[in-house]
Amino acid sequence: MQRYSVFAVAREALRFHKGWQRAWRSPAPKKRYDAIIVGAGGHGLATAYWLGRNHGIRNVAILEKGWLGGGNTGRNTTIIRSNYLQDPSAAIYEKSRSLYETMSQDLNYNVMFSPRGVIMLAQTHHEVRGYQRTAHANALQGVTTEFIGPDRVKKLVPIINIHGPRYPVLGGLWQARGGTARHDAVAWGYARACSDMGMDVIQQCEVTAIRRDGGRVTGVATTKGDIACDKLGLVVAGHSGVLADMAGFRLPIESVALQALVSEPIKPCMDVVVMANTVHGYMSQSDKGEMVIGGGADGYNNYTQRGSFHHIEETVRALVETFPMISRLKMLRQWGGIVDMTGDRSPILSKTPVDGIFVNCGWGTGGFKAIPGSGWAMAELMAKGTSPLADPFSMFRFREGRFIDESVAAGVAH
Amino acid sequence: MLILTCPNCGIAADETELSPGGQAHLKRFGPGSDDSDFEGYLFLRDNPRGVHFERWRHAMGCGKWFHAARCTVTNEVFATYSAQTSEPPQDVLDRITARRPDWQS
Numbered sequence: 001m002q003r004y005s006v007f008a009v010a011r012e013a014l015r016f017h018k019g020w021q022r023a024w025r026s027p028a029p030k031k032r033y034d035a036i037i038v039g040a041g042g043h044g045l046a047t048a049y050w051l052g053r054n055h056g057i058r059n060v061a062i063l064e065k066g067w068l069g070g071g072n073t074g075r076n077t078t079i080i081r082s083n084y085l086q087d088p089s090a091a092i093y094e095k096s097r098s099l100y101e102t103m104s105q106d107l108n109y110n111v112m113f114s115p116r117g118v119i120m121l122a123q124t125h126h127e128v129r130g131y132q133r134t135a136h137a138n139a140l141q142g143v144t145t146e147f148i149g150p151d152r153v154k155k156l157v158p159i160i161n162i163h164g165p166r167y168p169v170l171g172g173l174w175q176a177r178g179g180t181a182r183h184d185a186v187a188w189g190y191a192r193a194c195s196d197m198g199m200d201v202i203q204q205c206e207v208t209a210i211r212r213d214g215g216r217v218t219g220v221a222t223t224k225g226d227i228a229c230d231k232l233g234l235v236v237a238g239h240s241g242v243l244a245d246m247a248g249f250r251l252p253i254e255s256v257a258l259q260a261l262v263s264e265p266i267k268p269c270m271d272v273v274v275m276a277n278t279v280h281g282y283m284s285q286s287d288k289g290e291m292v293i294g295g296g297a298d299g300y301n302n303y304t305q306r307g308s309f310h311h312i313e314e315t316v317r318a319l320v321e322t323f324p325m326i327s328r329l330k331m332l333r334q335w336g337g338i339v340d341m342t343g344d345r346s347p348i349l350s351k352t353p354v355d356g357i358f359v360n361c362g363w364g365t366g367g368f369k370a371i372p373g374s375g376w377a378m379a380e381l382m383a384k385g386t387s388p389l390a391d392p393f394s395m396f397r398f399r400e401g402r403f404i405d406e407s408v409a410a411g412v413a414h
Numbered sequence: 415m416l417i418l419t420c421p422n423c424g425i426a427a428d429e430t431e432l433s434p435g436g437q438a439h440l441k442r443f444g445p446g447s448d449d450s451d452f453e454g455y456l457f458l459r460d461n462p463r464g465v466h467f468e469r470w471r472h473a474m475g476c477g478k479w480f481h482a483a484r485c486t487v488t489n490e491v492f493a494t495y496s497a498q499t500s501e502p503p504q505d506v507l508d509r510i511t512a513r514r515p516d517w518q519s
Contacts, residue, residue, distance in 0.1 A: 241461030252457035254436075255486075300416075300434035302486045303463050309415055310430050343457045399453040
């Protein structure tokens with residue numbers, strides 16, 4: 001692999017940029033792999049990457065129906081944080097956040113991780129108590145967060161209106177080491193690193209059936225022919241239910257559309273991420289200057305990748321109250337992604353009723369921040385059959401009543 | 415915007431007037447059922463990419479529950495029908511197969 005560095009840039013500049021190589025190969029599928037990962041989004045590629053890096057399993061294919069990182073990896077609002085209430089969540093998200101800190105160096109690919117800090121606003125007394133509790137829990141979990149008062153919020157975010165008529169800002173949960181990263185670069189960086197380890201990233205290759213023999217997976221049928229494998233990882237977010245159906249089991253997952261939008265680019269005005277869960281909106285400013293805005297998910301199952309208009313209206317209305325200066329901004333574009341929601345709003349990293357099939361899904365509205373940690377845990381689970389980070393997230397927890405109930409803890413947008 | 419006609423009051427209601435209620439025709443389990451029955455009833459849901467039967471409530475209108483058959487990819491509404499049914503009526507199934515000849519329930 002051609003390493004990227006300041007010297008490489010200088011060398012190529014002198015050669016009129018004619019010497020750059022492709023970042024990853026696009027091979028035809030082999031007949032057989034040790035492991036196949038379905039889904040070349042962030043989570044799938046990270047799983048493959050850590051299978052190779054941590055467990056020496058490198059005869060791996062990553063199959064993608066569309067193009068690399070073209071699903072939710074390229075559709076999210078890129079927020080990275082780990083201020084969760086429940087221990088299993090805090091453990092995996094904090095692992096993930098810490099891996100983001102070194103990702104650019106690990107992958108030799110600039111993912112533009114920007115630890116600019118994340119504030120979750122407390123706008124009701126209930127929320128104040130909730131976030132104080134989370135801050136105490138985080139202290140015990142080794143996650144650095146603090147509860148800050150409204151003056152400090154105003155200092156960190158000068159454009160905020162803390163005296164809103166209906167929902168004044170009463171404080172906030174501040175995670176200074178949270179932030180954002182370039183979402184496409186995460187997928188591209190992992191793809192390049194996987195390809196460099198000899199793995200095959202195969203795009204435009206849809207899985208149409210899962211082959212089983214006596215309760216064990218033997219391979220997959222795809223639009224590019226049959227491929228055999230020992231282990232199969234399903235990492236397809238919103239379409240997990242469709243693949244589970246092919247493998248003959250059900251998942252506690254429902255898919256809904258979640259939307260985001262960006263404004264026209266403006267000069268730098270806000271250098272932290274602000275989430276306002278009571279009024280249902282969150283916002284950050286991208287390096288290009290666009291205000292990146294996200295809000296609530298649709299309430300009903302759909303795969304439209306559009307989302308309902310009234311949710312955007314709700315979100316924007318709330319944010320205009322919170323940040324009066326954005327009222328005159330024009331919206332540049334809006335899009336939707338399909339998020340996979342579980343009953344307790346926590347993900348599933350699990351073995352399945354079929355031997356050799358593993359599933360990683362249910363990240364719902366907050367999967368981007370979890371990409372490296374999820375891949376780390378999923379790779380360990382696939383290689384060893386058990387993983388301290390993944391085990392609490394088994395799909396069997398619903399039968400056993402062991403919920404990781406972030407739906408109560410986080411309420412929304414987590 | 416999604417528009418569903420409430421079969422109880424006959425009003426064509428915008429989705430802002432409605433509350434979604436999840437998958438329709440769930441089989442309920444009571445005391446004495448085993449864990450996997452409860453898991454299925456409480457958590458496991460059909461999540462089809464296509465025809466879906468679901469519950470809605472005309473929350474900002476007549477307040478009553480009803481059922482809808484809708485395509486989750488295109489949001490095409492095939493029919494809305496009474497909530498007092500334990501499975502989709504034949505005329506609803508006929509309307510779906512007229513629009514989706516390959517569909518199997």
